[in-house]
Amino acid sequence: MTEQIELKRATDPRIVKMIVFAIGVQEYCIPILSVREIRGFEKTTTLPFAPPYVCGAINLRGIILTVIDLAIYLNVPPQPDNPRRVAVIVESKDGVVCGLLVDRVIDMADIDLKDVQAVSEEGSCLAGLVLVDDRMIGILRLDTVVGQLVGDTVSE
Amino acid sequence: MDDILQIFFQECDEQLQELERGLSALSDGESEHETVNAVFRAVHSIKGGAASFGLDNLVRFSHVFENSLDGLRSGRFAPTHDVVKTFLKAMDVLSDLVNEARGGAAVDPTRVAESHAELAAINSIGGDHGGAASAATTEDVIPADFSPVPIDFEPVAADFEPIPFDFDFGEEKPAPAAAALRVTFHPHDTLYERGDDARNILIGLADIARECGGEIQTSCDRSALPPLADLVPDKSYVTWHIVLPPEVSEESANAVFDWVSEDCDFSIVRESAEDEVPAEQDGEQAEPAETEAAAAPPPEEERTAEPPAPESALPPAIEALLPMPVAAALDLHAGSATTPPPATGAAQAAARKPEQASIRVDLHRIDDLMDLVGELVIAQAAIESLSRRTDAAGQHELVQSISSMQSLTRDIQDAVMAVRAQPVRAVFQRMQRVVREACSMTGKDIVLTLEGEDTEVDRTLVEKLTDPLTHMLRNAVDHGIESTEARIAAGKPAEGHIVLSAEHRSGRILITIKDDGAGINRQRVFETAVKRGIIPPNAVLSDDEINNLIFMPGFSTAATVSNLSGRGVGMDVVKQAIQSLGGRITISSTPGKGTTFGFSLPLTLAILDGMLIAAGGSTMVIPISSIIETMIVKQSDIYALPDGSNVISIRGDCMPLIPLATALKLSDAPPRDSLDASIILVVENESGARAALIVDEIRDQTQVVIKSIESNYRQIFGVSAATILGDGSVSLILDVSALVASAIGHIDSKPSNTRPELAA
Structure with missing residues (x-):
């Protein structure tokens, strides 16, 4: 019975499973299908000429990828001395893999796309806002965030 | 079949290389018999292989090529510049034809024809005494010195075509003078399917005989012909024996079969040499003949074995039983005769995908690798047992063991590289x-x-x-x-x-x-x-x-x-x-x-010898190959430039000083008041320009595996790639050339190696 509901949810194109995490006090989410894994934060290797929000590079089983400190990227004050900081390893549509440094991962949520309120700004890293259990959650536009890493058009 | 075709193409590649080597040796004026023979063998092998796979275009062209080369081999003409040039051109066409057969782009027929004509022209230079001379030369050069290629041939269909009944095959005459040319000819069904006719061949033979002023004697072997009731109208059943006058050269007789060599069995034998294996004789002019001749015996046996069976067992009472085995036999042949072509097609399709997916490696290199792996297993066992000991001596031995394992790893790496290395x-x-x-x-x-x-x-x-x-x-x-x-x-x-x-x-x-x-x-x-x-x-x-x-x-x-x-x-x-x-x-x-x-x-795209250095709190790798020396500087050697940068004089040679941490804008680079006693690495780029990099510390020298960072990040100035160190952390590999170039750009646009010229 539960399986059927699961199936119905999975097949309904308007409902997307998202992973919800927090940076400071603000909560954000990204589609769970783009997440490869979640790792504890480890020491990164500083990259020269990197924009400030790039923490550095880490080794993920032989693949070198960069970690973005979302707190700096989104200009949100992070929680100080947080032992639960984790890196969410994501893969964009273009196959670029990178890590997103977040303060904590909260849970998963089924988000109905028709509940999403669009953010008017074009090219923003936020795709929209959605209300889950009276909490306002921002939906990150992953391809914008990751795309900036690869492209040359990074504003430093 | 696929595999064999694959091997054939690999061999073709090798033969073409051999051919190229031989021809360039010829063009360098080296006309030793061995070289010429090597060239000849290469073309010959390609032709032989091609014939057995039914690659018509390739066979025809290589046949002409081979004929011309034979002229060179027998000394009818010298390998002059022009001749070698024509051969080189022909080689290009040949390699294109091989490529075409492999499923590559089709070759422009005009090119083939052009080269064909040129080869023929060369051949006629020396061949003006006519066919007899060339026949003579071919006869005495061929037999011993070429090794027939290992070849796989398509099974020869053992069922035959009906003879056109309007043709007169009745006359049988006694065999003429000793040197007469005896031709045995048996058309396959496919000859007729292609719209050709055995009659054309016989007329062609009659024509060449007439040219030499003689006549042909034809006899027809009808032994394989079944009774009329069992006769399948579109099968080929008969074999002709034709005796040509002695004046006719084997070459010209062969030419008659040029276009049908795939669709019939034929052999051309000098009467006198009849006892010898015909293949030895035929091999010269027509590889198809050789393969066919080699192929001939088994089918011949079948032919004589099977059809007579119905004949002997012919009493009408049993006739009803017969169709079964005969049909089965025919099916069998039909099966074996028709399967190869599709298989060949599939092989070509397969050959298209991987470009040279295999490499040939010297056996001793594999053996070396095997030895090293054996040692590795022993070293591993040693470390395992040492690690269980707790005393101080064990600790020491463990360190020793690990270091020997280290050199072993390096040897294995070299051995693997050697396997992958190709000239x-x-x-x-x-x-x-x-x-x-x-x-x-x-x-x-x-x-x-x-x-x-x-x-x-x-x-x-x-x-x-x-x-x-x-x-x-x-x-x-x-x-x-x-x-x-x-x-x-x-x-x-x-x-x-x-x-x-x-x-x-x-x-x-x-x-x-x-x-x-x-x-x-x-x-x-x-x-x-x-x-x-x-x-x-x-x-x-x-x-x-x-x-x-x-x-x-x-x-x-x-x-x-x-x-x-x-x-x-x-x-x-x-x-x-x-x-x-x-x-x-x-x-x-x-x-x-x-x-x-x-x-x-x-040399390789995978591994690099590097020096581990620390600068600005990061560990980085500098390729050893670009490091000239390392030293500790004295303040007195450093000269400040107006723009705030410094140059250092090392034994009279001035070069820019690059504070690495600052140059790479590593955020936590500590500002240094005095450059005295800093550690520098003198590095050089490919054009010989040098610069001195100031680093905080030199840590180690190691081999690192090169990993790309660009797949998940953009290109970084001064960094060529990254690697993963023993502790699992990421380390950047510096692009020394870029660093040197930018430093020189700041200070002096001329690389240091031009300075002696300026001073002079």
């Missing part, structure tokens, strides 16, 4: 052809000399070198070397000369392309660059910088765009290709004397 010969020899084709397009006369073809590099590199080298050589032919008139006017030999060489130099491979042309016209390069808006008109550039302008995208000085080059794409593509392989290009050019391009490439 650059394959690519270099392809370049001969590029130059030849470019020459024929531009009408120039240019000789390409290859040096160091045995230099070995990783096979991935070998493959990726082809395109850049092709571009460079075309450019050298088209732009580098002047026209013949201009050369003569300049007092140079009319024949242009290009040297393509490869050598190992300090852990890299250096490939140089040197021409003796006019050199780079710097004036014109400069003007063109200004015209195209690449540089401002008032720019002041050194010679070297002007030379490097030709690598700018969209640059071309050629007055006219030719077929070959001059569209302004090419040099920048070459540069990108070489850079993507981790290589650099250098140019040096003397007006009137020529231009030399150098490619410096890493």
Whole structure:
């Protein structure tokens, strides 16, 4: 019975499973299908000429990828001395893999796309806002965030 | 069948290389019997293999080629420049035909025909005494010295075609004089399916006999013919025996079968030599004949074994039983005869996918590797047992054990690299052809000399070198070397000369392309660059910088765009290709004397010897190959420049000082008041320019595995790649050339190696 509901949810194109995490006090989410894994934060290797929000590079089983400190990227004050900081390893549509440094991962949520309120700004890293259990959650536009890493058009 | 075809194509590649080597030896004036034989064997083997796979085009062409080569072998004509040239051209066509058979692009038939005609023309030079002479030569040269290729042949269909009944095959005459030529001919069904007729062959034989003033005697072997009731109308059942007059050469008799060799069994035997194996005789002119002859016995047995069976068992009462076994037998043959073609097709399809998916490796290299792996297992066991001991001595031994394991690992790495290493010969020899084709397009006369073809590099590199080298050589032919008139006017030999060489130099491979042309016209390069808006008109550039302008995208000085080059794409593509392989290009050019391009490439794309250093709190790797020396500086050697940077004088040689942490803008770089006693690494880029890098610490020297960072990040200035250290952390590999170039750009636009010239 539960399986059927699961199936119905999975097949309904308007409902997307998202992973919800927090940076400071603000909560954000990204589609769970783009997440490869979640790792504890480890020491990164500083990259020269990197924009400030790039923490550095880490080794993920032989693949070198960069970690973005979302707190700096989104200009949100992070929680100080947080032992639960984790890196969410994501893969964009273009196959670029990178890590997103977040303060904590909260849970998963089924988000109905028709509940999403669009953010008017074009090219923003936020795709929209959605209300889950009276909490306002921002939906990150992953391809914008990751795309900036690869492209040359990074504003430093 | 697929596998065998695959092997055949591999062999073709090898034979073509052999052919190329032989022909270039010939063009260098070496006309030893062995060389000529090697060339001949190569073509012969290709032909033999092709015939057994039914690759008609290839067989026909290689047949003509072989005939001409035979003329050379028997000494009918000498390997003059023109002759070798024609052979080289024919070789190109041949390799294209091989490629076509493999499923590559179809070959332009006019090219084949042209080369065909040229070969025939050569052959007629020496062959004017007519066929008899050539027959004589062929006879005495052939038998012993060639090794027939191992070949797989399609089973010969053992069912036959009905004879056209209007044909008169009745007459039987006694065999004539001893030297008469005896031809046995048995058409397959396919001969008729292709719309040909056995009659045409017989008429053809009669014609050549008439040309020699004789007549043919024909007899027909009807033993295989079933009774009328069992006769299948569209099967071929009979075999002809034709006796040709002695004047007829085997060659001309063979020519009659040229177009049907696939569709019939035939043998041409001198009466006197009848006892010998016919294949030995036939092999010379027609490999198909050889294969067929070799193939002939089993089917012949079948033929005589099976059809007579019905005949002997013919009493009408049993007739009803017969169709079964006969039909089964026929089915069997039909099955075996029809399966090969589709299989061949599939093999061709398969051959299209992987470009040379296998490599040949010397057995001793594999053995070395095996030995090393054995040692590794022992070392591992030793470490395991040592790690269980807790005493201090055990600890010490463990360290020793690990260090021996370290050197073992390195040896294994070298051994694996050696397995992957391939000589650059394959690519270099392809370049001969590029130059030849470019020459024929531009009408120039240019000789390409290859040096160091045995230099070995990783096979991935070998493959990726082809395109850049092709571009460079075309450019050298088209732009580098002047026209013949201009050369003569300049007092140079009319024949242009290009040297393509490869050598190992300090852990890299250096490939140089040197021409003796006019050199780079710097004036014109400069003007063109200004015209195209690449540089401002008032720019002041050194010679070297002007030379490097030709690598700018969209640059071309050629007055006219030719077929070959001059569209302004090419040099920048070459540069990108070489850079993507981790290589650099250098140019040096003397007006009137020529231009030399150098490619410096890493030996492998996977592993690098590096020095681990620390700067600005990060551990980084600098390729050992670019480090000249390390030292601790004295304040007295450092001179400050007005713009705030410093130069250091090392034994009288001045070079810029680069504080690495600052140069890479690593955030936590500590500001240093005094540079005294800092550790520096003197590094050099490919063009010999040097700089001194200030680092915080030199940690270790190690081999690192190169990992790309660009797949998940953009390119970073001063960083060529990254690696993963023993502790699992990421470390950056520095791009020394970029660092040096930028430092020199700040201080002095001339690389240090030009200074002696300036001083002189």
